[in-house]
Amino acid sequence: MFKVQTLNNISVHGLERLPRERYEVASEISSPDAVLVRSADMHKLDIPASVKAIGRAGAGTNNIPVAALSKRGVAVFNAPGANSNAVKELVLAGMFLAARNIPQSLDFVKKLEGDDKAMHVAVEDGKKKFVGFELPGRTLGVIGLGAIGVKVANAALELGMTVYGYDPAMTVQNAWQLNSGVRQALSVDDLVSKSQFISVHVPLLDATRGLINAERLKLMPKKGVILNFAREAIVDEKAVIESLDAGGLHAYVCDFPSNALKGHPRVIATPHLGASTGEAEDNCAVMVADQLREFLELGNVRNSVNFPEAVMALLPGKTRLCIVNENVPNMVGQISTTLAKRNLNIADLLNKSRGDLAYTIVDVDSGCAQDVVEEIQAIQGVLSVRCIPAR
Numbered sequence: 001m002f003k004v005q006t007l008n009n010i011s012v013h014g015l016e017r018l019p020r021e022r023y024e025v026a027s028e029i030s031s032p033d034a035v036l037v038r039s040a041d042m043h044k045l046d047i048p049a050s051v052k053a054i055g056r057a058g059a060g061t062n063n064i065p066v067a068a069l070s071k072r073g074v075a076v077f078n079a080p081g082a083n084s085n086a087v088k089e090l091v092l093a094g095m096f097l098a099a100r101n102i103p104q105s106l107d108f109v110k111k112l113e114g115d116d117k118a119m120h121v122a123v124e125d126g127k128k129k130f131v132g133f134e135l136p137g138r139t140l141g142v143i144g145l146g147a148i149g150v151k152v153a154n155a156a157l158e159l160g161m162t163v164y165g166y167d168p169a170m171t172v173q174n175a176w177q178l179n180s181g182v183r184q185a186l187s188v189d190d191l192v193s194k195s196q197f198i199s200v201h202v203p204l205l206d207a208t209r210g211l212i213n214a215e216r217l218k219l220m221p222k223k224g225v226i227l228n229f230a231r232e233a234i235v236d237e238k239a240v241i242e243s244l245d246a247g248g249l250h251a252y253v254c255d256f257p258s259n260a261l262k263g264h265p266r267v268i269a270t271p272h273l274g275a276s277t278g279e280a281e282d283n284c285a286v287m288v289a290d291q292l293r294e295f296l297e298l299g300n301v302r303n304s305v306n307f308p309e310a311v312m313a314l315l316p317g318k319t320r321l322c323i324v325n326e327n328v329p330n331m332v333g334q335i336s337t338t339l340a341k342r343n344l345n346i347a348d349l350l351n352k353s354r355g356d357l358a359y360t361i362v363d364v365d366s367g368c369a370q371d372v373v374e375e376i377q378a379i380q381g382v383l384s385v386r387c388i389p390a391r
Protein backbone atom coordinates (compact mmCIF):
# COMPACT_ATOMS: atom_id res chain seq x y z
CA MET A 1 0.00 0.00 0.00
CA PHE A 2 1.37 3.44 -0.96
CA LYS A 3 0.49 6.51 1.07
CA VAL A 4 -0.03 9.84 -0.70
CA GLN A 5 -0.52 13.11 1.15
CA THR A 6 -2.43 15.94 -0.54
CA LEU A 7 -1.48 19.50 0.41
CA ASN A 8 -4.14 21.26 -1.69
CA ASN A 9 -7.45 20.34 -3.22
CA ILE A 10 -6.53 17.99 -6.04
CA SER A 11 -9.12 17.13 -8.71
CA VAL A 12 -10.90 13.85 -8.00
CA HIS A 13 -10.21 12.77 -11.58
CA GLY A 14 -6.53 12.76 -10.66
CA LEU A 15 -7.03 11.06 -7.30
CA GLU A 16 -9.08 8.35 -9.04
CA ARG A 17 -5.92 7.38 -10.96
CA LEU A 18 -4.54 6.07 -7.66
CA PRO A 19 -6.61 2.90 -7.02
CA ARG A 20 -7.90 2.57 -3.46
CA GLU A 21 -6.72 -1.03 -3.14
CA ARG A 22 -3.11 0.16 -3.57
CA TYR A 23 -3.19 3.79 -2.42
CA GLU A 24 -4.21 5.55 0.74
CA VAL A 25 -4.72 9.22 -0.11
CA ALA A 26 -5.40 11.87 2.55
CA SER A 27 -4.47 15.37 3.60
CA GLU A 28 -3.40 14.10 7.04
CA ILE A 29 -1.32 10.94 6.78
CA SER A 30 1.76 9.64 8.56
CA SER A 31 4.93 8.58 6.70
CA PRO A 32 3.67 9.35 3.16
CA ASP A 33 5.49 7.86 0.16
CA ALA A 34 4.54 10.84 -1.98
CA VAL A 35 2.97 14.29 -1.77
CA LEU A 36 0.52 15.84 -4.23
CA VAL A 37 0.57 19.64 -4.19
CA ARG A 38 -0.59 22.68 -6.12
CA SER A 39 0.52 26.08 -4.80
CA ALA A 40 1.08 25.27 -1.10
CA ASP A 41 4.46 26.59 0.02
CA MET A 42 6.58 23.56 0.94
CA HIS A 43 9.77 25.49 1.69
CA LYS A 44 9.19 25.63 5.43
CA LEU A 45 7.52 22.22 5.74
CA ASP A 46 9.24 19.33 7.42
CA ILE A 47 9.04 16.82 4.56
CA PRO A 48 9.18 13.32 6.12
CA ALA A 49 12.07 10.95 5.29
CA SER A 50 9.51 8.46 3.93
CA VAL A 51 8.73 10.75 0.95
CA LYS A 52 10.13 9.46 -2.34
CA ALA A 53 8.38 11.83 -4.73
CA ILE A 54 6.48 15.11 -4.94
CA GLY A 55 3.86 15.64 -7.65
CA ARG A 56 3.08 19.26 -8.54
CA ALA A 57 -0.35 19.38 -10.17
CA GLY A 58 0.67 22.39 -12.26
CA ALA A 59 3.67 23.98 -13.95
CA GLY A 60 5.66 26.17 -11.54
CA THR A 61 7.74 24.42 -8.88
CA ASN A 62 9.04 27.48 -7.04
CA ASN A 63 6.87 26.51 -4.03
CA ILE A 64 8.87 23.27 -3.67
CA PRO A 65 12.44 23.01 -2.26
CA VAL A 66 13.64 21.16 -5.36
CA ALA A 67 17.39 21.53 -4.70
CA ALA A 68 17.13 20.22 -1.13
CA LEU A 69 14.93 17.32 -2.24
CA SER A 70 17.40 16.42 -5.01
CA LYS A 71 20.12 16.07 -2.36
CA ARG A 72 17.85 13.59 -0.56
CA GLY A 73 17.20 11.66 -3.77
CA VAL A 74 13.53 12.69 -3.89
CA ALA A 75 11.96 13.10 -7.35
CA VAL A 76 9.83 16.15 -8.14
CA PHE A 77 7.30 15.93 -10.96
CA ASN A 78 5.11 18.57 -12.60
CA ALA A 79 2.47 18.60 -15.32
CA PRO A 80 4.00 20.43 -18.29
CA GLY A 81 1.45 22.09 -20.52
CA ALA A 82 -1.55 20.64 -18.69
CA ASN A 83 -2.90 24.05 -17.68
CA SER A 84 -1.47 26.08 -20.56
CA ASN A 85 -4.75 26.64 -22.41
CA ALA A 86 -6.41 27.94 -19.24
CA VAL A 87 -3.62 30.49 -18.72
CA LYS A 88 -3.62 31.49 -22.39
CA GLU A 89 -7.35 32.26 -22.24
CA LEU A 90 -6.92 34.45 -19.15
CA VAL A 91 -4.02 36.32 -20.77
CA LEU A 92 -6.17 37.03 -23.83
CA ALA A 93 -8.98 38.16 -21.54
CA GLY A 94 -6.48 40.43 -19.77
CA MET A 95 -5.46 42.06 -23.06
CA PHE A 96 -9.10 42.80 -23.92
CA LEU A 97 -9.90 44.02 -20.41
CA ALA A 98 -6.99 46.45 -20.53
CA ALA A 99 -7.46 47.64 -24.11
CA ARG A 100 -11.15 48.39 -23.64
CA ASN A 101 -10.93 49.74 -20.06
CA ILE A 102 -13.52 47.17 -19.07
CA PRO A 103 -12.89 46.98 -15.28
CA GLN A 104 -13.16 50.77 -14.95
CA SER A 105 -16.34 50.82 -17.04
CA LEU A 106 -17.90 48.03 -14.96
CA ASP A 107 -17.16 50.05 -11.82
CA PHE A 108 -18.78 53.06 -13.43
CA VAL A 109 -21.93 51.06 -14.19
CA LYS A 110 -22.12 49.67 -10.65
CA LYS A 111 -22.09 53.20 -9.25
CA LEU A 112 -24.86 54.53 -11.52
CA GLU A 113 -27.90 55.87 -9.67
CA GLY A 114 -31.35 57.20 -10.49
CA ASP A 115 -34.15 55.86 -12.68
CA ASP A 116 -33.49 54.16 -16.04
CA LYS A 117 -33.94 57.39 -17.98
CA ALA A 118 -31.35 59.18 -15.85
CA MET A 119 -29.11 56.15 -16.11
CA HIS A 120 -29.26 56.13 -19.92
CA VAL A 121 -28.26 59.76 -19.98
CA ALA A 122 -25.36 59.09 -17.61
CA VAL A 123 -24.26 56.09 -19.70
CA GLU A 124 -24.15 58.01 -22.97
CA ASP A 125 -22.38 60.90 -21.32
CA GLY A 126 -19.95 58.76 -19.27
CA LYS A 127 -18.82 56.26 -21.89
CA LYS A 128 -16.36 58.67 -23.49
CA LYS A 129 -14.12 58.16 -20.45
CA PHE A 130 -13.65 54.50 -21.42
CA VAL A 131 -12.72 54.75 -25.08
CA GLY A 132 -10.31 51.95 -25.76
CA PHE A 133 -8.22 50.63 -28.61
CA GLU A 134 -8.21 47.52 -30.79
CA LEU A 135 -5.59 44.79 -30.90
CA PRO A 136 -4.91 44.25 -34.65
CA GLY A 137 -1.72 46.06 -35.62
CA ARG A 138 -0.55 46.36 -31.99
CA THR A 139 2.61 44.56 -30.93
CA LEU A 140 2.82 41.87 -28.27
CA GLY A 141 6.14 40.68 -26.85
CA VAL A 142 6.11 37.24 -25.22
CA ILE A 143 8.99 36.45 -22.86
CA GLY A 144 9.30 32.68 -22.39
CA LEU A 145 8.10 30.52 -25.27
CA GLY A 146 7.19 27.42 -23.32
CA ALA A 147 3.83 25.67 -23.13
CA ILE A 148 1.94 28.88 -22.29
CA GLY A 149 4.02 31.45 -24.15
CA VAL A 150 3.71 29.60 -27.46
CA LYS A 151 -0.08 29.42 -27.15
CA VAL A 152 -0.33 33.11 -26.24
CA ALA A 153 1.94 34.13 -29.13
CA ASN A 154 0.00 32.03 -31.66
CA ALA A 155 -3.37 33.30 -30.44
CA ALA A 156 -2.24 36.94 -30.59
CA LEU A 157 -1.12 36.45 -34.20
CA GLU A 158 -4.61 35.11 -34.97
CA LEU A 159 -6.01 38.33 -33.50
CA GLY A 160 -4.00 40.33 -36.01
CA MET A 161 -1.26 41.46 -33.66
CA THR A 162 2.42 41.63 -34.51
CA VAL A 163 4.16 39.23 -32.14
CA TYR A 164 7.75 39.08 -30.92
CA GLY A 165 9.05 36.23 -28.79
CA TYR A 166 12.16 35.78 -26.68
CA ASP A 167 13.37 32.52 -25.17
CA PRO A 168 17.04 31.55 -25.27
CA ALA A 169 16.31 27.96 -24.21
CA MET A 170 13.21 27.08 -26.18
CA THR A 171 12.66 23.34 -26.65
CA VAL A 172 12.48 21.82 -30.12
CA GLN A 173 8.98 20.57 -29.28
CA ASN A 174 7.79 24.09 -28.47
CA ALA A 175 9.54 25.49 -31.54
CA TRP A 176 7.48 23.06 -33.66
CA GLN A 177 4.28 24.47 -32.13
CA LEU A 178 5.16 28.14 -32.65
CA ASN A 179 3.57 29.89 -35.62
CA SER A 180 6.33 30.91 -38.04
CA GLY A 181 4.80 34.39 -38.11
CA VAL A 182 6.11 35.07 -34.60
CA ARG A 183 9.21 37.23 -34.89
CA GLN A 184 12.35 36.61 -32.89
CA ALA A 185 13.48 39.29 -30.45
CA LEU A 186 17.24 39.33 -29.94
CA SER A 187 17.10 40.11 -26.23
CA VAL A 188 14.63 41.10 -23.52
CA ASP A 189 15.55 44.75 -24.09
CA ASP A 190 14.97 44.38 -27.84
CA LEU A 191 11.54 42.84 -27.18
CA VAL A 192 10.57 45.43 -24.58
CA SER A 193 11.49 48.35 -26.82
CA LYS A 194 9.23 47.02 -29.61
CA SER A 195 6.16 45.92 -27.62
CA GLN A 196 3.02 47.76 -26.55
CA PHE A 197 1.90 44.61 -24.72
CA ILE A 198 4.37 42.39 -22.86
CA SER A 199 3.38 39.04 -21.41
CA VAL A 200 5.83 37.08 -19.24
CA HIS A 201 5.70 33.27 -19.25
CA VAL A 202 8.94 32.25 -17.56
CA PRO A 203 9.49 30.31 -14.33
CA LEU A 204 10.55 32.23 -11.23
CA LEU A 205 14.33 31.77 -11.05
CA ASP A 206 17.18 34.01 -9.90
CA ALA A 207 17.59 34.99 -13.57
CA THR A 208 13.93 36.00 -13.98
CA ARG A 209 13.35 37.78 -10.66
CA GLY A 210 12.69 41.45 -11.48
CA LEU A 211 12.91 40.72 -15.23
CA ILE A 212 10.53 43.62 -15.86
CA ASN A 213 12.05 46.49 -13.89
CA ALA A 214 12.21 50.30 -13.95
CA GLU A 215 14.97 50.40 -16.62
CA ARG A 216 13.08 48.10 -18.96
CA LEU A 217 9.79 49.95 -18.44
CA LYS A 218 11.54 53.08 -19.67
CA LEU A 219 12.37 51.26 -22.95
CA MET A 220 8.73 50.43 -23.59
CA PRO A 221 6.55 52.49 -25.93
CA LYS A 222 4.20 54.80 -24.00
CA LYS A 223 0.79 53.51 -22.87
CA GLY A 224 1.99 49.94 -22.79
CA VAL A 225 0.40 47.01 -20.96
CA ILE A 226 2.31 44.44 -18.87
CA LEU A 227 0.68 41.06 -18.32
CA ASN A 228 2.04 38.86 -15.55
CA PHE A 229 0.45 35.45 -15.23
CA ALA A 230 3.79 33.85 -14.34
CA ARG A 231 4.91 34.81 -10.83
CA GLU A 232 4.66 37.98 -8.72
CA ALA A 233 8.42 38.56 -8.32
CA ILE A 234 9.13 38.46 -12.07
CA VAL A 235 7.75 42.00 -12.36
CA ASP A 236 8.99 44.80 -10.10
CA GLU A 237 5.64 45.91 -8.72
CA LYS A 238 6.95 49.21 -7.33
CA ALA A 239 8.42 50.19 -10.71
CA VAL A 240 5.14 49.29 -12.42
CA ILE A 241 3.08 51.41 -10.05
CA GLU A 242 5.44 54.36 -10.53
CA SER A 243 5.13 54.02 -14.29
CA LEU A 244 1.32 53.77 -14.11
CA ASP A 245 1.19 56.86 -11.90
CA ALA A 246 3.54 58.81 -14.16
CA GLY A 247 1.40 58.04 -17.24
CA GLY A 248 3.98 55.66 -18.76
CA LEU A 249 2.09 52.37 -18.62
CA HIS A 250 -1.58 52.15 -19.52
CA ALA A 251 -2.28 49.04 -17.39
CA TYR A 252 -0.78 46.22 -15.35
CA VAL A 253 -2.68 42.95 -15.64
CA CYS A 254 -1.57 40.32 -13.16
CA ASP A 255 -2.60 37.17 -11.35
CA PHE A 256 -0.88 38.10 -8.08
CA PRO A 257 -2.68 40.82 -6.12
CA SER A 258 -0.97 42.71 -3.29
CA ASN A 259 -2.02 45.59 -1.06
CA ALA A 260 -0.16 48.04 -3.27
CA LEU A 261 -1.88 46.73 -6.40
CA LYS A 262 -5.42 45.93 -5.37
CA GLY A 263 -6.88 49.44 -5.19
CA HIS A 264 -4.95 50.91 -8.10
CA PRO A 265 -7.27 52.21 -10.84
CA ARG A 266 -5.04 50.94 -13.68
CA VAL A 267 -4.30 47.51 -12.23
CA ILE A 268 -6.37 44.50 -13.23
CA ALA A 269 -5.62 41.78 -10.70
CA THR A 270 -7.07 38.27 -10.54
CA PRO A 271 -6.56 35.94 -7.54
CA HIS A 272 -4.05 33.46 -9.05
CA LEU A 273 -6.77 32.17 -11.36
CA GLY A 274 -4.60 31.23 -14.35
CA ALA A 275 -5.02 27.48 -13.92
CA SER A 276 -8.41 27.58 -12.23
CA THR A 277 -10.63 25.86 -14.74
CA GLY A 278 -12.13 22.44 -14.26
CA GLU A 279 -10.33 21.28 -17.39
CA ALA A 280 -6.89 22.46 -16.26
CA GLU A 281 -7.34 21.11 -12.73
CA ASP A 282 -8.32 17.71 -14.13
CA ASN A 283 -5.50 17.66 -16.72
CA CYS A 284 -2.84 18.56 -14.16
CA ALA A 285 -4.04 16.12 -11.51
CA VAL A 286 -4.42 13.21 -13.94
CA MET A 287 -1.02 13.81 -15.52
CA VAL A 288 0.87 14.10 -12.28
CA ALA A 289 -0.96 11.24 -10.55
CA ASP A 290 -0.10 8.95 -13.49
CA GLN A 291 3.55 10.00 -13.30
CA LEU A 292 3.68 9.47 -9.52
CA ARG A 293 2.08 6.05 -9.86
CA GLU A 294 4.53 4.95 -12.54
CA PHE A 295 7.42 6.12 -10.36
CA LEU A 296 6.18 4.49 -7.16
CA GLU A 297 5.19 1.19 -8.77
CA LEU A 298 7.83 0.86 -11.53
CA GLY A 299 10.53 3.42 -10.74
CA ASN A 300 10.06 5.03 -14.16
CA VAL A 301 10.56 8.78 -14.45
CA ARG A 302 8.51 10.97 -16.78
CA ASN A 303 8.32 14.76 -16.58
CA SER A 304 10.45 15.24 -13.51
CA VAL A 305 11.99 18.65 -12.93
CA ASN A 306 15.06 17.25 -11.14
CA PHE A 307 15.46 13.61 -12.28
CA PRO A 308 16.48 12.49 -15.77
CA GLU A 309 13.80 10.90 -17.93
CA ALA A 310 14.16 7.14 -17.31
CA VAL A 311 11.72 4.54 -18.58
CA MET A 312 12.42 0.80 -18.74
CA ALA A 313 9.87 -1.99 -19.11
CA LEU A 314 9.71 -4.26 -16.03
CA LEU A 315 9.41 -7.89 -17.01
CA PRO A 316 7.45 -10.31 -14.80
CA GLY A 317 9.58 -12.11 -12.23
CA LYS A 318 12.31 -9.46 -12.11
CA THR A 319 13.12 -7.48 -9.00
CA ARG A 320 13.86 -3.80 -9.59
CA LEU A 321 16.32 -1.61 -7.74
CA CYS A 322 16.00 2.16 -8.21
CA ILE A 323 19.10 4.05 -7.14
CA VAL A 324 19.54 7.81 -7.01
CA ASN A 325 23.15 8.90 -6.75
CA GLU A 326 25.52 11.77 -7.29
CA ASN A 327 26.61 12.01 -10.91
CA VAL A 328 30.23 10.92 -10.28
CA PRO A 329 32.42 8.15 -11.78
CA ASN A 330 32.22 4.49 -10.80
CA MET A 331 28.74 4.48 -9.27
CA VAL A 332 27.34 1.85 -11.66
CA GLY A 333 30.54 -0.17 -11.17
CA GLN A 334 30.11 -0.21 -7.40
CA ILE A 335 26.43 -1.07 -7.66
CA SER A 336 27.04 -3.99 -10.03
CA THR A 337 29.96 -5.25 -7.87
CA THR A 338 27.65 -5.28 -4.85
CA LEU A 339 25.07 -7.30 -6.80
CA ALA A 340 27.73 -9.68 -8.18
CA LYS A 341 29.02 -10.37 -4.66
CA ARG A 342 25.51 -11.57 -3.80
CA ASN A 343 25.30 -13.66 -6.95
CA LEU A 344 22.46 -11.49 -8.25
CA ASN A 345 22.34 -11.52 -12.05
CA ILE A 346 21.52 -8.22 -13.78
CA ALA A 347 18.74 -8.77 -16.34
CA ASP A 348 18.52 -5.15 -17.47
CA LEU A 349 20.02 -1.81 -16.50
CA LEU A 350 19.38 1.85 -17.30
CA ASN A 351 21.60 4.69 -16.11
CA LYS A 352 20.71 8.30 -16.86
CA SER A 353 22.04 11.58 -15.51
CA ARG A 354 20.88 15.14 -15.23
CA GLY A 355 23.19 17.78 -13.81
CA ASP A 356 24.62 16.63 -10.49
CA LEU A 357 22.22 13.71 -10.19
CA ALA A 358 22.12 10.24 -11.74
CA TYR A 359 19.42 7.60 -11.65
CA THR A 360 19.98 3.91 -12.16
CA ILE A 361 17.34 1.25 -12.65
CA VAL A 362 18.64 -2.31 -12.26
CA ASP A 363 16.46 -5.37 -12.81
CA VAL A 364 17.79 -8.56 -11.25
CA ASP A 365 16.68 -12.13 -11.95
CA SER A 366 15.91 -13.07 -8.37
CA GLY A 367 14.62 -11.25 -5.31
CA CYS A 368 17.05 -9.14 -3.34
CA ALA A 369 17.19 -8.92 0.43
CA GLN A 370 17.07 -5.79 2.55
CA ASP A 371 20.80 -6.07 3.30
CA VAL A 372 21.57 -5.58 -0.44
CA VAL A 373 19.59 -2.36 -0.38
CA GLU A 374 21.46 -1.29 2.75
CA GLU A 375 24.83 -2.10 1.22
CA ILE A 376 24.07 -0.05 -1.89
CA GLN A 377 22.72 2.76 0.26
CA ALA A 378 26.07 2.79 2.12
CA ILE A 379 28.06 3.46 -1.09
CA GLN A 380 29.41 6.98 -0.94
CA GLY A 381 27.40 9.21 -3.28
CA VAL A 382 24.22 7.10 -3.17
CA LEU A 383 21.30 9.35 -2.16
CA SER A 384 18.43 6.87 -2.06
CA VAL A 385 17.67 3.25 -2.95
CA ARG A 386 14.38 1.49 -3.45
CA CYS A 387 13.57 -2.13 -4.14
CA ILE A 388 10.43 -2.95 -6.13
CA PRO A 389 9.61 -6.62 -5.51
CA ALA A 390 8.96 -8.99 -8.43
CA ARG A 391 5.33 -9.46 -9.47
Ligand SMILES: NC(=O)C1=CN([C@@H]2O[C@H](COP(=O)(O)OP(=O)(O)OC[C@H]3O[C@@H](n4cnc5c(N)ncnc54)[C@H](O)[C@@H]3O)[C@@H](O)[C@H]2O)C=CC1
Binds near residue numbers: 058167169204
Ligand atom coordinates in the same frame (compact mmCIF):
# COMPACT_ATOMS: atom_id res chain seq x y z
N1 LIG B 1 -1.05 31.95 -13.10
C1 LIG B 1 -1.10 30.63 -13.06
O1 LIG B 1 -2.03 30.05 -12.52
C2 LIG B 1 -0.03 29.83 -13.72
C3 LIG B 1 1.26 30.30 -13.77
N2 LIG B 1 2.23 29.58 -14.38
C4 LIG B 1 3.58 30.15 -14.40
O2 LIG B 1 3.99 30.24 -15.76
C5 LIG B 1 5.31 29.74 -15.88
C6 LIG B 1 5.49 29.20 -17.28
O3 LIG B 1 4.66 28.07 -17.47
P1 LIG B 1 4.84 27.13 -18.74
O4 LIG B 1 4.79 27.90 -20.00
O5 LIG B 1 3.88 26.00 -18.56
O6 LIG B 1 6.33 26.60 -18.51
P2 LIG B 1 7.37 26.03 -19.55
O7 LIG B 1 8.44 25.39 -18.74
O8 LIG B 1 6.69 25.24 -20.60
O9 LIG B 1 7.97 27.36 -20.24
C7 LIG B 1 8.83 28.25 -19.63
C8 LIG B 1 9.74 28.81 -20.72
O10 LIG B 1 10.47 29.90 -20.15
C9 LIG B 1 11.75 29.89 -20.76
N3 LIG B 1 12.68 30.69 -19.99
C10 LIG B 1 13.28 30.37 -18.82
N4 LIG B 1 14.06 31.38 -18.42
C11 LIG B 1 13.94 32.36 -19.36
C12 LIG B 1 14.49 33.67 -19.50
N5 LIG B 1 15.33 34.17 -18.60
N6 LIG B 1 14.13 34.40 -20.58
C13 LIG B 1 13.28 33.90 -21.51
N7 LIG B 1 12.74 32.67 -21.43
C14 LIG B 1 13.07 31.92 -20.37
C15 LIG B 1 12.11 28.41 -20.85
O11 LIG B 1 13.13 28.17 -21.80
C16 LIG B 1 10.77 27.80 -21.24
O12 LIG B 1 10.66 27.64 -22.63
C17 LIG B 1 5.41 28.67 -14.78
O13 LIG B 1 6.75 28.44 -14.39
C18 LIG B 1 4.59 29.27 -13.67
O14 LIG B 1 5.40 30.07 -12.84
C19 LIG B 1 1.97 28.39 -14.98
C20 LIG B 1 0.70 27.87 -14.95
C21 LIG B 1 -0.39 28.53 -14.26
Ligand SMILES: O=C(O)CCC(=O)C(=O)O
Binds near residue numbers: 057058060083274
Ligand atom coordinates in the same frame (compact mmCIF):
# COMPACT_ATOMS: atom_id res chain seq x y z
O1 LIG C 1 -2.56 25.18 -9.05
C1 LIG C 1 -2.76 26.36 -9.29
O2 LIG C 1 -3.87 26.90 -9.32
C2 LIG C 1 -1.59 27.23 -9.62
C3 LIG C 1 -1.13 27.04 -11.02
C4 LIG C 1 0.24 27.57 -11.22
O3 LIG C 1 0.57 28.63 -10.78
C5 LIG C 1 1.18 26.74 -11.95
O4 LIG C 1 0.78 25.71 -12.51
O5 LIG C 1 2.37 27.11 -11.97
